[in-house]
Amino acid sequence: MTIRILHVVGGMNRAGVETWLMHILCHIDRQQFQMDFLTHSSEACAYDEEILSLGGQIIPCLAPSQPWLYALNFQRILREYGPYDIIHSHVHHFNGYVLYLAKQAGVPIRIAHSHLDSSALEANRYWSRYLYRSVMKFLIARCATIGIACSKIAGADLFGVNWKTDPRWQHLYYGINLIPFEKPVDPMQVRSELNLPADAFVVGHVGRFDIQKNHEFLLKIFADVVRLVPQAYLLLLGEGVLQPKIKQQAIALGIANRVIFAGSRSDVPRLMRGAMDVFLFPSLCEGLGLVLIEAQAAGLPCIFSNVIPEEADVVKPLLKRLSLSQPISNWVDAVLSWQNQIPKIQQNEALKIVEVSPFNIEASVKRLEQIYRTEFSKNKTFYELQNVLSQDLCK
Structure with missing residues (x-):
């Protein structure tokens, strides 16, 4: 039946x-x-x-x-x-x-x-x-x-x-479906598709443009990052009602030419693995933060707000929690700490940890x-x- x-x-x-x-x-x-x-x-x-x-x-x-x-x-x-x-x-x-x-x-x-x-x-x-x-x-x-x-x-x-x-x-x-995280990815090709220089330091974020995702704070963090690292770019995946407002904020901060609004994408795992160096997730609230699990499966260093439930902490060597009440400089330092640094754990090892966790589909x-x-x-x-x-x- x-x-x-x-x-x-x-x-x-x-x-x-x-x-x-x-x-x-x-x-x-x-x-x-x-x-x-x-x-x-x-x-x-x-x-x-x-x-x-x-x-x-x-x-x-x-x-x-x-x-x-x-x-x-x-x-x-x-x-x-x-x-x-x-x-x-x-x-x-x-x-x-x-x-x-x-x-x-x-x-x-x-x-x-x-x-x-x-x-x-x-x-x-x-x-x-x-x-x-x-x-x-x-x-x-x-x-x-x-x-x-x-x-x-x-x-x-x-x-x-x-x-x-x-x-x-x-x-x-x-x-989450882990198969897309197992497929080979050519970073040079992915970055070329997004018009990203091969040597760019790319901060990534995935989430709809909604107050919950705290894009305004995210852009303030990145504005300070790009002043210290001229080759930095911000890759934003997602759509939503606040997107026009965030685009205006990027213009006001003078960083519009360094922020890529890539829209809603069906190949998020590929973009995470091929384009992003760091995953930034300063949400005001979350039930769990599924995309944070995906970022860990992609082997990305993750910097995120401490409102995210601790159940989402799967690949601990990749994770850094920060309070939203901390100054922006603390967030900037956390992002920059991963510039030119090899992650403490390889992507295939991170994927194995997620695979044996309850977050496997x-x-x-x-x-x-x-x-x-x-x-x-x-x-x-x-x-x-x-x-x-x-x-x-x-x-």
């Missing part, structure tokens, strides 16, 4: 959660698990074609900011495309409303997935936002049959500080399949007992 799963996401563009879901879709047993995607956008997204080619469906459910209209759209989708055995929701606090609607529709397995510790971003918000979060967390507690967190702090953020005392809440690390898929099967088995047994009791009462 095929278990039918509907994943609820904003849109399937290239970002941490979405990339992980694509890794799952590519590696999961698609004879046993059918994965469809309910999105909050009707616009075409980067992963749409690949999802369709793998047998998944992309189903827009619009108007999430209009609860009544969204509810009508959601109910219609379940009637037209269902029934689904599992609703697996990835939209953080909005998970509460999604799973409330799923419960009302009779979906037996309802999963709230926490991918983020948003506490830093939520501080000092208006009372209306506080009320919204409180209501959504209440609905998650009442309507989720299971909760999954990518890290301890992500679990605490969505399920409460005592989340481990509730057997419904579980822990599942992201896994094979381990991640195996664990998720186990969760799905276990919950499906529980509900199957429950409904079989219900049918037996109903038949007995009708005799």
Whole structure:
């Protein structure tokens, strides 16, 4: 019997959660698990074609900011495309409303997935936002049959500080596809494609242009780096609403000719290994920071903010944590400490460490399949007992 799963996401563009879901879709047993995607956008997204080619469906459910209209759209989708055995929701606090609607529709397995510790971003918000979060967390507690967190702090953020005392809440690390990190890469060719000099010192970053990723601080760090190292370049991979603002900041800082906005890319591992010398990741908050795991698999020295969960520390010789409250000069010194320095561990050795960690996609898929099967088995047994009791009462 095929278990039918509907994943609820904003849109399937290239970002941490979405990339992980694509890794799952590519590696999961698609004879046993059918994965469809309910999105909050009707616009075409980067992963749409690949999802369709793998047998998944992309189903827009619009108007999430209009609860009544969204509810009508959601109910219609379940009637037209269902029934689904599992609703697996990835939209953080909005998970509460999604799973409330799923419960009302009779979906037996309802999963709230926490991918983020948003506490830093939520501080000092208006009372209306506080009320919204409180209501959504209440609905998650009442309507989720299971909760999954990518890290301890992500679990605490969505399920409460005592989340481990509730057997419904579980822990599942992201896994990454390691095959692209094994393929040979020609750095000269990669740098030539990006118009980077062969001897450039390249600071790299991967992340959507969103306040969470702290691009403004990143550019300030790099502005001081390039003053000390004239051959330095900054390679930014990703897209987002703040990109125009960051481009303007680069112009204002006088470093626009040293910052490369490479956009959304499908070959991130290749660019990490072929173009970057150092990976800089000064996020304001993260659930885990999947791209940091990828940077370690690429064998890159990583300098990142200490808000990143310690679970992400896999290849320790490559890692340097810094507080965002420290002066920019400390970050600059940390970046420059890797100039012309050979990493303490080779890329193939770093890859082996990631391979035997929980962040291998094979381990991640195996664990998720186990969760799905276990919950499906529980509900199957429950409904079989219900049918037996109903038949007995009708005799």
